[in-house]
Amino acid sequence: MNNEQNISALKTVGKVYLVGAGPGDPKLITVRGLETLQSCDAVVYDRLVSLELIAALPPQVQRYFVGKASGYHTLEQDQINELLTRLALEGLTVVRLKGGDPFVFGRGGEEALHLKRHGIPYELVPGITAGLAAGAFTGIPVTHRGKSGFLTIITAHEAANNQECQVPWEWLAQGRDGTLIGYMGVTQLPQVVSRLLAGGMDPETPAAMIERGATALQRTVKGALKDLPMLVQKARITPPALFIIGEVVSLHDELGWVQTGSLSGKKVMVTRPSSQAEELYNLLRGHGAYIMPFPTLAIQDYEDLILWDQLTPLLQQWETRPRHWLVFSSENGVQHFMIQFKKRHDLRKLSNFRIGVIGIGTLRMLRFLGFNPDLVPDPLTTAGLVRELPGYLGSGVQVIRVRGNQGDDRIELAVRAAGANVHSLQVYSTKTAVWDEGLKTHLRLEQPDIIMFTSGATLTGLVEIMGLEAARELASKSVVASIGPTTSGVIMESGIEVTVEADEHSVPGLVQSLVSFYNSKKP
Numbered sequence: 001m002n003n004e005q006n007i008s009a010l011k012t013v014g015k016v017y018l019v020g021a022g023p024g025d026p027k028l029i030t031v032r033g034l035e036t037l038q039s040c041d042a043v044v045y046d047r048l049v050s051l052e053l054i055a056a057l058p059p060q061v062q063r064y065f066v067g068k069a070s071g072y073h074t075l076e077q078d079q080i081n082e083l084l085t086r087l088a089l090e091g092l093t094v095v096r097l098k099g100g101d102p103f104v105f106g107r108g109g110e111e112a113l114h115l116k117r118h119g120i121p122y123e124l125v126p127g128i129t130a131g132l133a134a135g136a137f138t139g140i141p142v143t144h145r146g147k148s149g150f151l152t153i154i155t156a157h158e159a160a161n162n163q164e165c166q167v168p169w170e171w172l173a174q175g176r177d178g179t180l181i182g183y184m185g186v187t188q189l190p191q192v193v194s195r196l197l198a199g200g201m202d203p204e205t206p207a208a209m210i211e212r213g214a215t216a217l218q219r220t221v222k223g224a225l226k227d228l229p230m231l232v233q234k235a236r237i238t239p240p241a242l243f244i245i246g247e248v249v250s251l252h253d254e255l256g257w258v259q260t261g262s263l264s265g266k267k268v269m270v271t272r273p274s275s276q277a278e279e280l281y282n283l284l285r286g287h288g289a290y291i292m293p294f295p296t297l298a299i300q301d302y303e304d305l306i307l308w309d310q311l312t313p314l315l316q317q318w319e320t321r322p323r324h325w326l327v328f329s330s331e332n333g334v335q336h337f338m339i340q341f342k343k344r345h346d347l348r349k350l351s352n353f354r355i356g357v358i359g360i361g362t363l364r365m366l367r368f369l370g371f372n373p374d375l376v377p378d379p380l381t382t383a384g385l386v387r388e389l390p391g392y393l394g395s396g397v398q399v400i401r402v403r404g405n406q407g408d409d410r411i412e413l414a415v416r417a418a419g420a421n422v423h424s425l426q427v428y429s430t431k432t433a434v435w436d437e438g439l440k441t442h443l444r445l446e447q448p449d450i451i452m453f454t455s456g457a458t459l460t461g462l463v464e465i466m467g468l469e470a471a472r473e474l475a476s477k478s479v480v481a482s483i484g485p486t487t488s489g490v491i492m493e494s495g496i497e498v499t500v501e502a503d504e505h506s507v508p509g510l511v512q513s514l515v516s517f518y519n520s521k522k523p
């Protein structure tokens with residue numbers, strides 16, 4: 001063995017988690033599934049996986065999109081198997097994430113066998129399969145006393161093919177008092193129905209086709225079995241969709257529960273960094289929107305070791321007169337500052353400081369952590385703070401301005417002009433995000449109805465990722481929503497029109513203004 005072989009022999013083999021992502025709603029992954037995502041080195045994922053799960057991955061996680069999609073060459077099954085083996089042999093912890101459940105028409109079994117044969121350790125984490133979820137989300141219980149005593153799940157893919165087809169259609173047609181769920185059956189639906197009718201199934205059997213079940217874009221068509229192909233064609237249902245056939249379908253009228261909201265069916269592209277977007281996602285979801293998570297920025301911790309050391313005497317004292325100032329201008333600034341401060345000092349030492357704030361989100365974050373700022377300028381903007389802060393800066397007062405790498409120096413300049421000492425303490429940095437192939441493919445297939453910008457930097461990031469022309473083109477077909485005048489200014493400088501600007505310059509304010517915009521358009 002040469003040296004290199006020696007080293008590779010010493011490397012420990014990683015592990016592959018074969019995980020079901022659930023049917024499309026990111027919250028329908030299991031707790032175990034989520035745990036594996038939060039601690040893996042690489043994710044290999046398919047097209048039906050919710051992109052919110054991918055966007056939320058820590059930046060260092062390697063992403064491999066292997067879904068089939070037009071215009072993009074993807075891997076064959078044996079290449080996927082090899083990719084999993086290779087990553088595990090490199091010692092990585094790998095999550096193989098699949099839509100629904102890995103073993104319901106997901107080829108999870110083939111991948112597990114391949115891993116087994118190559119001696120790669122694995123764990124199998126089931127998921128909620130689309131058929132069960134789509135049933136629940138349309139108010140169709142898949143079994144029900146008196147209506148359905150058994151459930152059959154089939155692939156309808158081969159319905160037209162007599163030789164290859166493993167599905168016993170005639171036998172299924174005889175199965176009254178049961179429920180039949182068919183995956184991959186949009187194009188083959190006419191063949192499916194004619195085979196079932198030929199086998200003796202009652203043409204009036206209730207039947208439904210559910211498109212993008214358990215997502216905000218879910219659509220259901222329902223009718224007698226004999227009419228279903230015509231209804232599906234009329235509604236232009238496209239994959240992913242599945243059918244449910246059986247008496248249980250009739251319960252849909254009574255049990256359907258998904259409410260429509262002001263943003264129902266609207267596809268909203270959210271450019272905010274995913275680590276900060278949860279509140280926004282939840283608010284949008286609450287109004288029925290479909291979320292397209294396309295963070296254009298990635299936030300990373302940045303620790304200025306030298307400056308923290310220099311500030312130690314200032315931060316260590318139990319009591320100082322005059323009291324110095326801490327100025328926060330972003331939620332990220334507050335969060336990263338607190339983490340870095342707690343590593344070094346007792347939190348109570350902050351009582352020495354007076355706190356100034358810019359931005360409603362920053363104010364909320366401080367209050368959430370139990371701090372009530374001393375200076376809340378009106379307006380809550382840089383201009384407001386720069387006007388009011390100098391009034392408090394007597395001789396010997398020092399100001400620590402907590403910040404990221406972007407933004408301007410207006411605060412520093414104003415403090416200096418007032419004769420006080422200012423320290424620019426950078427606690428995080430913002431970089432342009434990288435979109436992987438899965439995100440790019442999604443954007444090719446899905447035109448957003450709304451694009452949201454929660455800071456000028458989110459727009460700048462988009463332009464950097466897509467290029468100015470492509471960003472303009474995308475925006476020209478969408479409603480462009482901005483959190484406030486500063487952000488709108490940056491958007492308009494790029495030649496993009498702002499359709500909706502938030503009245504209250506906060507995330508909830510932005511969503512509220514968007515809701516009012518759509519409500520006002522309704523007759």
Ligand code: SAH
Nearest residue numbers: 100101104106129130183184212213240241
């Ligand atoms: N392993 C997946 C199924 C993969 S096969 C699971 O357990 O759900 C792909 C087929 O699943 C699609 O053609 C469609 O029939 C069905 N499907 C997946 N997601 C769906 C959804 N959200 N709504 C309706 N059908 C879906």
